[in-house]
Amino acid sequence: MPDAEGRTLALITGASGGIGEAFAREIAADGHAVALVARDEDQLNRVAGVIASTTDMPAYPIVLDLAEPDAADRLIAALTRRGLDPDILVNNAGFGLVGPALELDRSEQVAMIDLNVRALADLALALLPAMRERGTGGIVNMASLASFMPGPGMAVYYATKAFVLSFSEALSSELAGTGVTVTAVCPGPVPTGFQPRSGMEEVRAYRRARKMSAPDVARLGWAGFKQGKRTVIPGLSTYATAQFVSILPRGLLLPAIKFFQRKD
Known part of the structure; x- marks a missing residue:
């Protein structure tokens, strides 16, 4: 369904900065209206203003804490009140x-x-039932390089990202042939507000890793989604690491991750 003015609409969570903001800019520049969701009203309005001033697409900010139990229902209600029905969902909100x-x-x-x-x-x-009924659209789920391995030193975060990848791949298989795409984007380290919030800035793995910018991740992730890819692993070094850890015995992998997850 288009928005109230006839444009396709992408809903982006965690859109007040970092990768979420980069996705919002990328998608708006590609000719889609965007609905932006985050807790920080000031930053959300800033992103909406940037998009409005740099593209011909509207940006609809919605202030909401998605960690609350009824957040999805409240978000859909807010969209409905504005006459908005997303064609695309970018599930980016998260923390570690x-x-x-x-x-x-x-x-x-x-x-x-x-x-x-x-x-x-x-x-x-x-949101998927309406997409399947229309036979178009889909979801970008932000996973991580962490999706491919256990994470002593960030055990819960790594486990959540393993869920995101598994869930996305399964949905992609279930929706094959329907016209609906589900893509998991699995970047390595990306300098954003995530690092100060999580404490990653002092971790060996982050300090020593080759990093990719949020706009580059968004560009590659969006391109992969449009190509119908099930998984996008941005960057050659990230891709190589994901392949390597998938074949490394757990007896070697776990102590290695534990070492690199320590703070210098």
Whole structure:
């Protein structure tokens, strides 16, 4: 369904900065209206203003905390009130925390599961039926290089991203032939607001890794979605790492990750 003015609409979560903002700019520049969801009203309005001033596409900001239990229903209600029905969903909202699971705050780790897993799945399951009925559109789910391995030192975060990849690949298979695309984007380290929030800036793996910019991730992820790809792993080094860890025995992989997840 188009928006109220006849344009296709992409709904982007976590759109107040970083990869979410980059996706919003990329998709708007490609000729789609965008609905932007995040908690930070000031930053959300900033992104909407940038899109309005640099493209011919409208940007609809919606301030909402997707970690709340009824967030998906409230978001759909807000969209309906504006006459908006997304053709595309970019599930980008999420956060991580560095540290041993038993030393991190339990409630924060459960909140991470609520946002990274429950909210993502809830929105996908809520919006996919209409997409399948129309036979067009789809979902971009932001996974991670972390999706391919266990993560001692960020155990819950890595587990949530493993869910995102598994869920996305299964949905992609179930929807094959319907005209609906589900793509998991699995970047390596990307400098955004994620690192200060998670504590990643002091971690060996992040400090030593080759990094990719948020706009490059968005560009490659969006291109892969339009090509109907099930999985996009941006960057040669990230792709090589994903392939390597998939064949490395767990007895070697786990201590290696544990070492590189430590703070320098």
